[in-house]
Amino acid sequence: MERSNEGVDGGADSTLLDVLLVAARETPDQHVEVRGPQLGRGYHRAPEASAAAFGADGWLRTGDLGFLRGGRLCVTGRHKDVVFVNGRTFHASDLEETVAVTPGLPPGAVAVVGSTDPDGEGERVVAFVRWARPERSAAAPVLRAAAGRRREVLGHDDVRVLPLPPGTFTRTTSGKLRRGVLRERFEAGKCAAVEGR
Numbered sequence: 001m002e003r004s005n006e007g008v009d010g011g012a013d014s015t016l017l018d019v020l021l022v023a024a025r026e027t028p029d030q031h032v033e034v035r036g037p038q039l040g041r042g043y044h045r046a047p048e049a050s051a052a053a054f055g056a057d058g059w060l061r062t063g064d065l066g067f068l069r070g071g072r073l074c075v076t077g078r079h080k081d082v083v084f085v086n087g088r089t090f091h092a093s094d095l096e097e098t099v100a101v102t103p104g105l106p107p108g109a110v111a112v113v114g115s116t117d118p119d120g121e122g123e124r125v126v127a128f129v130r131w132a133r134p135e136r137s138a139a140a141p142v143l144r145a146a147a148g149r150r151r152e153v154l155g156h157d158d159v160r161v162l163p164l165p166p167g168t169f170t171r172t173t174s175g176k177l178r179r180g181v182l183r184e185r186f187e188a189g190k191c192a193a194v195e196g197r
Helices: 047-053 092-100 136-154 179-187
Strands: 002-008 017-023 030-035 060-069 072-078 082-085 088-091 110-116 123-130 159-164
Touching: 017 060, 047 060, 082 092, 082 110, 082 123, 088 092, 092 110, 092 123, 092 136, 110 179, 123 136, 123 179, 136 159
Parallel strands: 123 159
Antiparallel strands: 002 017, 017 030, 030 060, 060 072, 082 088, 110 123
C-alpha cells in the first residue's frame, strides 16, 4: 500500500491536522486517516469500536476517500458508498444521478449499491428508486430504460432497477441515505417480490 503523510491546512481558523492517505487500489481516491491534538483517542467505554476506528499508531480511519491538492484535502466520498464493477471503482452518487434523470421516473431518492451474487460470485449492481405503487405497464419500460443507462455506463450486464416505496429509504440522523441497509435487504431476499413483478 502506498502511504502519503502530509500536514493539511484545515482552514484559516484551525490548527494543522495530520492526514494520511492510504491507496488500497489504483485510484485517485485514497482512504483518509487523520490524527491531531483535537481528536479523541477512542470511543468512551467502547474498546471494540475504538480498535476498529483507530490504528495502533493513533491514526483515525475516517471512512472517507479523497486526495490532496495544493495542501488541501479534497474529500470525494465514503468508502462504503463505492461500487466495484469489473475492477473499476464508481461512486454510488454518480451512478444514482444517471439513473435519476431517466425520463418517466418520479422525482425522489435513488440508491445504488453493489452486491456479490451468492451463486456465481459475480458482481451485481442494484438501483433502488423511490416509487410508490407504480402501475406495472407504465413502470416496466421506464425501469428497463434506467437499467439500460446503467449497463451502458458500467459496461456490465447484471444491473437491476427496483421500485420501492418511500418508507424503505432509511436515513441516518444526519440525513444520509443508508445504502447498506438496502443492500442487506436485497441480499436477504426481501426485494424478491419487487423483482418478480
